[in-house]
Amino acid sequence: MGIRFDSVTVAYDGNVVLDALDLTVEPGEVMALLGPSGSGKTTALRAVAGFVRPVSGRVFIGQRDVTDLPPYRRGIGMVVQQYALFPHMRVADNVAFGLKAQKAPGGEIRGRVAEALEMTGMAAYARRYPRELSGGQQQRVAIARALAIRPGVLLLDEPLSALDAQLRSGMLGELARLHRELPDVSMLYVTHDQVEALTLADRIAVMDRARVRECGTPRELYRAPRHEFTASFVGNANLLPVTVGAGGVSFGGAELKVSTEGIAPGARATLCVRPHLVGLGPGPNQLSGRLGEIQWRGATHRLYVDVGGNRVMADLRELREPPSHGDVVTLHFAPEDAVLLNAEVGHGQ
Template sequence: MTVQLDDVSVHFGRTCALEGLSLTVAAGETVALLGPSGSGKSTALKAVAGFVRPSIGRIRLAGQDVTDLPPAKRGIGVVVQQYALFPHLRVADNVAFGLRAARKPKAEVTRRVAEMLAMVGMTSYAKRFPRELSGGQQQRVAIARALAIQPKVLLLDEPLAALDAQLRADMLGELQKLRREVPDVAIIYVTHDQSEALALADRIAVMRDARLVDIAPAAQLYATPPSAFTASFLGGANLLPVESVGEDVKVAGHVLPGVRSTPGKELLCIRPHAIRLGSDGVPVRVIATQWRGASNQLTCTVEGLPDVSVRIDLPADRQVPALGAQVSMVLPAEACSLVPAERR
């Protein structure tokens, strides 16, 4: 089922929570809405679910206008951050809730509950109450309940945010497996975590200040971000001012071999892990170091650009330069892209 938002805006009094969002999600596609708090991503999901009504615009499912339909009549599965399981119902009854509300035959309810619990690996927990489950187990039950009604659209609103780091990593793998097992379901995944978006999404929609900033296939958006905000938010890229001299690009007066100037793009985007220390590069001075286990992150000022700092991820087996040391920063052309400077 295709999900379509046509110029959807949501206002709460004078507050604009979502402005002019147009987005289409195809059947079998996962689109991540990525952005900081207050960017409008959860409001967009709630509008699709029917929990909030657009002030302007229309929402369509498989071509049918559902803007005025209540949530229960949209046939959508929803998983929220806190899972919202019924504390007084056992696991099996939680999963069966939507089916019973739809007055499905008892035999079908039993069969679907068994199928869903098996899919998420929770068969042996069917008689437990939510309070007897871990956070990760509760999330699996919430997903099973959402899928039990066989929705054509699945909405996931920050489903991993309440989990610790190890559980989050485990459940990310479970969600990747889930995508393979329900290949015809359109999924909208709301998150502020770029690693989740990159791991799960076919396309990523980057949001900011209630508006859509950029949207593209995940790999493309990461490799060649079209804006400075997306470059910095998705992957924490360094943004360095450049000077164009003919077809050449210079950073702090140094020509970057293999990088060609582009009209209107005044910033060089490169991620911390792609920068190397070597010779014949851009001189930088180390002002801080931070050990990160598998790497050390250097913070450096760029010689000739006193107001510009750059982050460099150095593998843990490499010697860390002393604070105050001047080193040479090599910017490989294949890891560089150019983006426009922000004008707000």
């Protein structure tokens, strides 16, 4: 079942924290809401769940306008960061909670609880109490509880952020598997972790200050962002101030060949180049400068090079003979690996 925000505005004490949000999650789609703290991600989720009432606009789940329905009548499953399990209830009772509230028959409850625990790999833990589980296991139970009511949509608010890095990547795989097993369930997945969004989402809506700045597939947002904000929030980016010429741009003293399609000559613009697409040594689109810092990151070296007062980052496969601080180094990138963006004066307008 899909989700649709139709010009949804939410305000607290007159402060608009969600500003006329228009967004559609297709049936079976995973949409990530990605954005900095305070940008309105949780608020958007709560508007779908029914925990916050928009001052204007409508929320649809499937064809149904749910704006005026209470949460328990919306057919949603919700998972939040802090698991929020009932501490005095065994795992099975936690998972059964929503079904009992719906007054489902006992036999059906048992079947659905078993199914949900099976799906999340928690069948062996049905008799335990939450305090007898690890963080990752508790989060699985929370997911099982959300799934037990067979929701049309699953709302996830930073479900992995309380877990350590290794567990997080394992759970990410689990969520991807669940998504494959439940192809009709739409998921709205709030995160400020770009790796989670890139890995799991069919599309990402990048939020900034109560609005969606840009929405697209992970590949679109990564390869061809339209805004600096997106470029820097989805992956790392070098954002270089340039002046547009014919067939290229000038940056500092250097003339660089890049596609200038859609941007008028003479304009100021921003050139986005991903650090891992920058090479060391001479090549097309060459930039030279002094090496500021070099970081060894195991598989890669990260170089920070001062090019005419701008810091350019390069992520290179581990170097045998890395340059040292203060050395003059030459970097290059392929014309097709750069994206030219309209320069933004701040952002938000």
